[in-house]
Amino acid sequence: MTLNITAYVGTPPPAVAHGWFYDYQTIIASGVALCAALIAAEISRRQLRSSREQLVEMRRQADRDRAGRLRAARASLPAVLSAICDYAETTARTLNGAWPAAAALYPDDANPLAAYRVTLAIAPFPSATLESLERIVALTDSDGVAERIESILREAQVLGARTRKLTTGDEVRTSMLAVYILQAASMYARAESLFEYARHQADGVAAQPLWERTFTALDIFDVSRREVIDMARRERDNGDPPGEADTRGVY
Incomplete structure (x- = not known):
């Protein structure tokens, strides 16, 4: 039997039908990848938005908590400031009463x-006030209030260190007694300048100059000794702050 192959010579193989999916598989694959990318991007966007919303809410809650703690601290601040004023007045009166008789009778x-x-x-300085003052410094949004409280604590530290030696008996000059009395008056003035803030009548330190409050404190203490008043006036005229808690002449 002879096989006739001449019929296939030069004739292409029969075409195979693959369908439309085969013809467009690259485009389809690209479309699927694009859809997957869009879905992933939307999921990421929603996750990011959710994270941002959670962060904003956490910050709001932290602000609410801080405001609540500050309100509680300010509620006790008037009593704290009163205790500091009482300490300053008692100390100043004690120092003024210790003025040597000879110097009091013959000042010239x-x-x-x-x-x-x-x-x-x-x-000693009322240590029970320290925790309340520290809370105010940590929580307040007013830099002026924080700085004023810090200056009260600095003044208290300096005055306490200087007068501590007098409790056991020590020699002191009238010029130093005048310095101590002026320090007590300036501490009183600093504490008194915060009462409006403590009572929610102001958002910061009272605007009245601190030197005016210091001279008012000396009047409250019944301090009229010329050496003290003259020293206060010199420091004020030189642009120095009252007492020694601050180093900038901004008052």
């Missing part, structure tokens, strides 16, 4: 460099 003849031995009962 008194030697300001002469030392006198005194023993005084001076109470």
Whole structure:
């Protein structure tokens, strides 16, 4: 039997039908990838928005918590400031009462460099106020309030260190007694300047100049000794802040 192959010579193989999917599979694959990318992007966008909303809510809650703690701290601040004013007044009156008799009777003849031995009962700064003051500094949005409280604490530290030695008996000059009394008056003035803030009547420190409040404090203390008043006036005219808690002449 002879096979006739001439019929297939030069004739192409029969075409195979693949269908439309085969013809457009590249386009379809690209479309599927694009859809997957869009879905992933939308999922990421929603996750990011959810994270941002959670972060915003956390910040709002933190602000609410901080505002609540600040409100509680400010509620006790008037009593704290009153305790500081009482301490300053008691200390100033004690120091003023220790003025040497000779210097009090004959101020023009008194030697300001002469030392006198005194023993005084001076109470320490009310430590119970410290925690409340520290909370205000940590929570307040007012830099002026924070700085004023810090200056009160600095003044208290300096005055306490200086007067502590007088409780056991030590020699002191009238010029130093004047410095101590002026420090107590300036501490009183600083504390008094925060009462409006403590009572929610102001958002910061009272605007009245601190030197005016210091001279008012000396009047409240019944301090009229010329050495103290003259020292206060010199420091004020030189642009120095009252007391020694601050180093900038901004008052």
